[in-house]
Amino acid sequence: MAVRFQLLNGQNSSGPRRGRLLTKRGSIETPAFMPVGTQATVKTLDPNDLKAVQAEIILSNTYHLYLRPGSDLVREAGGLHAFMGWDRPILTDSGGFQVFSLAALRQITEDGVTFRSHLDGSEHFFSPEKAIQIENDLGADIIMAFDECIPYPADYSYTQRSTSRTSRWARRCKEAHQRPEEQALFGIVQGGMYKDLRLQSVAELGELDFPGYAIGGLSVGEPREVMLEVLEYTAPALPQDKPRYLMGVGSLDYVVEGVARGIDMFDCVLPTRVARHGLALTTQGRLTIRNAQYARDFTSLDPGCSCYVCQSFTRAYLRHLVVAKEILGLRLLSYHNLFFMLQAMQEIRSAIEEGRFTEVYKKYSSYR
């Protein structure tokens, strides 16, 4: 087995779970947040920075790496870990989300998806077999099945057909997977916003006995209540002894909702993306560093934070860097935001251990 999952607070079927995901490259304490390194780098940060902010696993994007630099090149480099100099666990998505986001640029058949590159318009084809081959080349510790991420809204009939196809694709992914001892293949539950289709998806994927399950197709534009409702009935239906991953979700207000419903893993570009727009996540809420009020603010970015940035620099300096368009500003904010996010996850884990999850839920469920 490429991964092993331990639940540390018993076999909770629906409430918050405290767990540990063991891989050959290190263990991941759950609930976990995975920083996103789309192009084989978490933007602006190097592997030492990622260790300093205490990232235990990062996510990288199959679609992007396939197009550039090419998964064959990454394989020749010795895999993604060697290529980017990161020796801790990596998860790769399957490219499904990106390919289906290309809207007008793609065409779906039972066999797979034909799409055009966002880089140069060249035509490409992803099938379940092709996606897995690429992920085998990249060599991440956890790889995701190739699915169709259904847009919102979608009618019942389309959702039903797509969800069934995703189940058939999941089987083909499992059969195509060449390195099951080194790479854990997770299935992705679809089903749109329809309870019977979500449960059907869970059942069909469950038959394939994947070492982990993701909930896909959420956070795609649906109202918050709809997403929470889907989570509410989908999560507890998943196998209790396998890790559960809510894809593309990473704002703290949603993370605590996910944890409350038994989700173990999250990923999102949010902390690093907003950093590059000058937004800091702090213990006092979001802070737009560019604002004039910080020009002569010689306090630390987040007085409640112990990270390198908050220990070394003032809001006035960070504002100066951002206003002057200095690259260092983007890096320091990215660093802090990830540290903040990963500290919050640590806080959530401790609270679960100590039976006071309600406290952190209250604290973060309205975090903006």
Added chain:
Amino acid sequence: MAVRFQLLNGQNSSGPRRGRLLTKRGSIETPAFMPVGTQATVKTLDPNDLKAVQAEIILSNTYHLYLRPGSDLVREAGGLHAFMGWDRPILTDSGGFQVFSLAALRQITEDGVTFRSHLDGSEHFFSPEKAIQIENDLGADIIMAFDECIPYPADYSYTQRSTSRTSRWARRCKEAHQRPEEQALFGIVQGGMYKDLRLQSVAELGELDFPGYAIGGLSVGEPREVMLEVLEYTAPALPQDKPRYLMGVGSLDYVVEGVARGIDMFDCVLPTRVARHGLALTTQGRLTIRNAQYARDFTSLDPGCSCYVCQSFTRAYLRHLVVAKEILGLRLLSYHNLFFMLQAMQEIRSAIEEGRFTEVYKKYSSYR
């Protein structure tokens, strides 16, 4: 005295000199290269990176900091060291070079220079007194007198008038300087490409007994031979017991020419600027990392280099980052280029100590 200078290989009047410049924030081994941190950051790097590449002193630009964030703000922050989190020595230029580079935007009188900001077109006035006041606010360990950097070519008559004015301004700078015990004020020799005017400038500034002297107005577009000729007669005329700083020069082929003629200090944006254009300085010469030949080159950037970047990443990865426009690529190349440059300076210093400067001169005088 804010600085003390020791010559370690005797009182050489014209040959290469091995020295040590002592300041309250640490000592600087000379010949020294100063990385440039124009806007209170050496672009893409943080203070820890600068220490890791073994920078002993950095240069920052008065003109830029005056405009943004403002020297009063930097003073309130506790000075430039506190503002940017750098506790080793800093040298600030006087803004003269930038102000006079604004060509059409400025007007010179005996009193000073009226100019318009490159940021917003607003009108400003720098006099010797004003420049020194700003430098006193910034609080660098070494500050430069306000001079006119004469463009090339310039006729004898203009050069004569300008050089005399720079001498008068130097006196006014010295008189205006409020913190001589904390900040060493260096004079700047002008005189264009005319020997008698250079020697006149040396003599007039010598009367003011500055703790250090810069040679300004070189590397402004004149042919290489002209520059070397001016250096040849100007450097040995300077006081032997004071540090000599050749402003704005930092390509290795010029650095060794300067060292050969008794220069102790250099600065240049070159290593970091070319890095941001994807150019690496290596022991095998310049390398354009974007070139297709490096796409599958899994060797280190510079096999002759022991820096973090060369120990951790391959050319293929660095090329991918640069091609994919990832910020991390700019930082890693900047880091390496500065490390390379500062290692070369170390090599030059060792060679002087060991009486084999000719070797490194031969090695680097044709470095491209």
